[in-house]
Amino acid sequence: MKRHKSLYLLSHDHHHVLVQAKNLRIASTNADMPLLHQIASRFVAFWDTSLQSHFRQEEEILLPVFSQYSSTDRLEIVETLKQHADIQQAVDHLRKNLAQETVLTMESQALSTLLSMHIRFEEQHLFPAIQEIVPEEALWEINRRLTAKSTC
Numbered sequence: 001m002k003r004h005k006s007l008y009l010l011s012h013d014h015h016h017v018l019v020q021a022k023n024l025r026i027a028s029t030n031a032d033m034p035l036l037h038q039i040a041s042r043f044v045a046f047w048d049t050s051l052q053s054h055f056r057q058e059e060e061i062l063l064p065v066f067s068q069y070s071s072t073d074r075l076e077i078v079e080t081l082k083q084h085a086d087i088q089q090a091v092d093h094l095r096k097n098l099a100q101e102t103v104l105t106m107e108s109q110a111l112s113t114l115l116s117m118h119i120r121f122e123e124q125h126l127f128p129a130i131q132e133i134v135p136e137e138a139l140w141e142i143n144r145r146l147t148a149k150s151t152c
Contacts, residue, residue, distance in 0.1 A: 001128045006143035010062070011127070013054045014119045020046050021115035028108035033101050040098055040108055047091050053149075055084045058122075061145045062130070069133045076126045083118045090114055 003011055020043050027039035063077050090111040097103040131139070
């Protein structure tokens with residue numbers, strides 16, 4: 001299913017998340033610990049400045065509109081929120097253990113996997129479900145609200 005233009009902002013963000021996940025994965029399989037520390041630190045900064053806000057936009061704008069046309073306990077909504085919580089926890093662990101080499105490698109790999117799986121889930125399941133159920137005008141309202149939040 002082709003992505004509705006109203007969701008392009010979120011899909012564009014997803015591209016940046018996948019780049020970060022790939023960087024974490026590559027750095028965590030490399031024996032260069034200073035590089036891994038640098039990449040992990042950059043990811044934490046990316047979380048603080050971008051990804052956390054992206055999650056908040058999905059939770060405060062996208063999912064509530066979707067639930068108006070389906071239900072709050074719909075699988076795609078429940079799974080998205082669970083994955084957001086799992087990623088938040090993984091980022092917290094990564095931040096806490098930036099100085100511990102062995103833990104940093106494992107946590108970077110785990111976080112990379114979580115991020116990649118999450119983006120695939122949203123792009124392949126959540127967004128198509130939203131596009132199928134949410135009316136056109138409501139999709140554009142989501143876009144207007146996302147655009148307004150991103151310019152604040």
